[in-house]
Amino acid sequence: MIPAFTIFQKEIKETLRDRRTLIIMIGMPLLLIPLILSVASKVASSQAEAEREKDVRIGLVSNDNGEELIERLKRRQDVLVFEDIPPKDFKKFIREDSLDLGLVFDSGFDAAIESGKTGTLEVFHNSTNEIPFNRVKTTIDNYHTEIRDDRLAKLNATPQLVEPTSVEMIDAYTQRENFGKMVGGFLPYIFVLFCLMGAMYPSIDLFTGEKERSTLETILTVPASRIQILSGKMMAIVLAGVLSGGLAILGMYLAIKFNPEVPDMIQNIILQILNPTAILQILLLIIPLTIFFAGILIPASIYARNFKEAQSIIQPMLIVVIIPLAIVATLPNLDLTFATAMIPIVNVGLASRDIVAGTMNPAMFVVVFASLVVLAGVGIGLCVRWFGQEGNLLRI
Numbered sequence: 001m002i003p004a005f006t007i008f009q010k011e012i013k014e015t016l017r018d019r020r021t022l023i024i025m026i027g028m029p030l031l032l033i034p035l036i037l038s039v040a041s042k043v044a045s046s047q048a049e050a051e052r053e054k055d056v057r058i059g060l061v062s063n064d065n066g067e068e069l070i071e072r073l074k075r076r077q078d079v080l081v082f083e084d085i086p087p088k089d090f091k092k093f094i095r096e097d098s099l100d101l102g103l104v105f106d107s108g109f110d111a112a113i114e115s116g117k118t119g120t121l122e123v124f125h126n127s128t129n130e131i132p133f134n135r136v137k138t139t140i141d142n143y144h145t146e147i148r149d150d151r152l153a154k155l156n157a158t159p160q161l162v163e164p165t166s167v168e169m170i171d172a173y174t175q176r177e178n179f180g181k182m183v184g185g186f187l188p189y190i191f192v193l194f195c196l197m198g199a200m201y202p203s204i205d206l207f208t209g210e211k212e213r214s215t216l217e218t219i220l221t222v223p224a225s226r227i228q229i230l231s232g233k234m235m236a237i238v239l240a241g242v243l244s245g246g247l248a249i250l251g252m253y254l255a256i257k258f259n260p261e262v263p264d265m266i267q268n269i270i271l272q273i274l275n276p277t278a279i280l281q282i283l284l285l286i287i288p289l290t291i292f293f294a295g296i297l298i299p300a301s302i303y304a305r306n307f308k309e310a311q312s313i314i315q316p317m318l319i320v321v322i323i324p325l326a327i328v329a330t331l332p333n334l335d336l337t338f339a340t341a342m343i344p345i346v347n348v349g350l351a352s353r354d355i356v357a358g359t360m361n362p363a364m365f366v367v368v369f370a371s372l373v374v375l376a377g378v379g380i381g382l383c384v385r386w387f388g389q390e391g392n393l394l395r396i
Helices: 003-017 019-053 067-075 087-095 109-114 131-154 175-184 187-212 216-220 226-257 264-273 276-303 307-314 316-330 346-357 362-387
Strands: 056-061 079-082 101-105 121-124
Touching: 003 019, 003 187, 003 226, 019 187, 019 226, 056 067, 056 087, 056 131, 067 079, 067 131, 087 101, 087 121, 101 131, 187 216, 187 226, 187 276, 187 307, 187 316, 187 346, 216 226, 226 276, 226 362, 276 307, 276 316, 276 346, 276 362, 307 316, 346 362
Parallel strands: 056 079, 056 101
Antiparallel strands: 101 121
């Protein structure tokens, strides 16, 4: 049997005995992600439902105008009107959640309406929670429509007279593409981070841990070359990272599939998105990416004297990974081009977004994959160079 494969089997067995590694590699992707997504969707749904069920609290300054609209608001069973609050305090009370909206009628509101002009109504609101305003907006819109139709009737005209055009919006993207572009910006956060985390702890254990257990020297005496020993250990680390990233995708899929809060339409789109071809493409990107991660993690683990030092050296990598992913998620107009396909991690995020949306250009996929393979080769070269130096291996 090839010595590298023998070492690989040995390291996998030791990795599977480590509870901490199993929790990070298997437990967190399969349990933590579904739990977080389920709780988040439940909380969001509950808050939205609570906002729809509670009374809308409105601070009102009429300036002796808008009596008809005010009466319509007061007749609603789900609206509470407070007329003793000065307008200068509206922003403060809305920020403190004592009010939902503030309405201020212009002093010439009624006169403008009577003379066929436009009456001005100021609305103070919370732009982060538009549910209260959307509930009240129907009453305001109905009032607006009735006034407009009454004016047109006096002119013996129809509403079509003031609406000469009708705009029909036709989306150039399919439902799957739109949803895929949205989810695709979030998906890399899941599998890229778990690829890194899944590879991180085995890397520390198989190198720094060997130092602490004083077994590294023993392994170096076995009838296998340094390259074979490194290859066996590196294969175990890469497998752990790829498995963790794949399980993260599976965990997200299960969380959405079996979450009753998720609409059937979105579940059907998820089933279309996570098809075998898309999963295979993502896995093809994960493998060289994880090899690249291993190429950084292994030298750091070899250099560290103990587990604590290894963690302090490696954990800043999470920030380095998160920043490019944040760029992908927050810049929706950032597209996969030849230039962006060369940027590590960013290229994986952009490619994943296109894969999920079903708009992946095969040529660009090859470019991204090739750039990741080059990075993986650089990572392997770093490991070979670092592992070949006695001073790094025996640093205590």
